[in-house]
Amino acid sequence: MEVKGKIYSYIGDNIYSTLNLKKEVYVLDNIKKYSDTKKILEALKMVNLTEDYLLKKSNDISNTEYNKLRLVNDLVNNEKVIILDYFDRGLCYKEKEYFKRLFRKLSKNYGISFYIKTNDFSFCINLVDEYLIFDKNRIVKNISKKDIYKEKVYEYYDKHQLIDFVLKSRNYNHLTDDYTEINDVLKAIYRELK
Amino acid sequence: MQKIFGIDKYKFYISDISTSVIYNEEIIKNKIIHELIKKDFLVIDSKVFDGNLSVKDVLKSLKFDMKLIPYYNLKDLLNERYINISFEEQLFIKVISLICDTKSRIVFDDVLTFLNDKQKYLILKYIKDNNIIFYNFTSDIEEVLFTKYLIALSASGVIVEGSTKSVLKEEKILKHNGFSLPFVVELSTHLKDYGILDKEYYSLEKLVNELWK
Numbered sequence: 395m396e397v398k399g400k401i402y403s404y405i406g407d408n409i410y411s412t413l414n415l416k417k418e419v420y421v422l423d424n425i426k427k428y429s430d431t432k433k434i435l436e437a438l439k440m441v442n443l444t445e446d447y448l449l450k451k452s453n454d455i456s457n458t459e460y461n462k463l464r465l466v467n468d469l470v471n472n473e474k475v476i477i478l479d480y481f482d483r484g485l486c487y488k489e490k491e492y493f494k495r496l497f498r499k500l501s502k503n504y505g506i507s508f509y510i511k512t513n514d515f516s517f518c519i520n521l522v523d524e525y526l527i528f529d530k531n532r533i534v535k536n537i538s539k540k541d542i543y544k545e546k547v548y549e550y551y552d553k554h555q556l557i558d559f560v561l562k563s564r565n566y567n568h569l570t571d572d573y574t575e576i577n578d579v580l581k582a583i584y585r586e587l588k
Numbered sequence: 589m590q591k592i593f594g595i596d597k598y599k600f601y602i603s604d605i606s607t608s609v610i611y612n613e614e615i616i617k618n619k620i621i622h623e624l625i626k627k628d629f630l631v632i633d634s635k636v637f638d639g640n641l642s643v644k645d646v647l648k649s650l651k652f653d654m655k656l657i658p659y660y661n662l663k664d665l666l667n668e669r670y671i672n673i674s675f676e677e678q679l680f681i682k683v684i685s686l687i688c689d690t691k692s693r694i695v696f697d698d699v700l701t702f703l704n705d706k707q708k709y710l711i712l713k714y715i716k717d718n719n720i721i722f723y724n725f726t727s728d729i730e731e732v733l734f735t736k737y738l739i740a741l742s743a744s745g746v747i748v749e750g751s752t753k754s755v756l757k758e759e760k761i762l763k764h765n766g767f768s769l770p771f772v773v774e775l776s777t778h779l780k781d782y783g784i785l786d787k788e789y790y791s792l793e794k795l796v797n798e799l800w801k
Contacts, residue, residue, distance in 0.1 A: 488766030555771035566800035
């Protein structure tokens, strides 16, 4: 039986927020204590890190590497709920697309649910199943991915150039469908103008 | 353009012009930032402060010009505890204080990316109005449109640099090295290839107006 996790994005202050990206020493120490070396190496490979990272000191690790190590820690401990705070920051485009595919795969095949905090809507679009809007530690709204235009989810985020383009085009009575992929936008423009 | 800093090993040089620097390996970015700190550039990163001060006291301790409170819309935050405001607000307070009280050239170490659009707009407007030169190391490709000069870094060093528009035309090189293009540039480049537009665009409003006029 396939057990599917869900991918959430949450916005607003809530119990899942971390105040800053302070590196916690325990992450590396925790990974090193874990006995199944093979599992650690597999998890490191999954996040594009080498086993050299097990020899590093905490203050030798960048913020991005630290985020990846937190993910390794969660994976080796078989966490079914993984919280990702600004995980996308510092990742190049290729890596962002890689991790989006990874999260979808882990969610679908291993039933892991991800809670993603980011202000970058372009990272969420086509990844997230549901958007959770918090206010003072309470969920005040949850919005399905199919309702991102109807419920104007993007207004809670930044960086939604594609959505902005579609909305501005609608002022000219064009692009009336709810587009989320640039290729679909290109095809629609081509159909409308050619 | 006058070169003011360089690392020959990476063919990395910056001049007296505001520049965006995009990178596909954090390690090289960190090495360059480390060298810039040694050369007395003001490097602003995404770490925020500890402590139990009010926002007002944090601003005062950082020698923020309190006359700018209305400009940055800070009045409602002043009496809040700094540790109780959101991470974005904490970082915003840090950035606006540091850029206010400096005569150094400013380096943003992937920090603007954490701020919302309005906060970024206020900071960039202040920088522009005060003729401050800055170097924005960023993982967010959309931010390259903030500056007229762009450097793309890989693990081995600089792969391409030049005016932002000329670098963004090197789509194959950038994508081969794991970079994307700003959305408006990507879209208009494809539309130009389809024969629908005659050039690339760098402003969403201008693209929309041109397309649907």
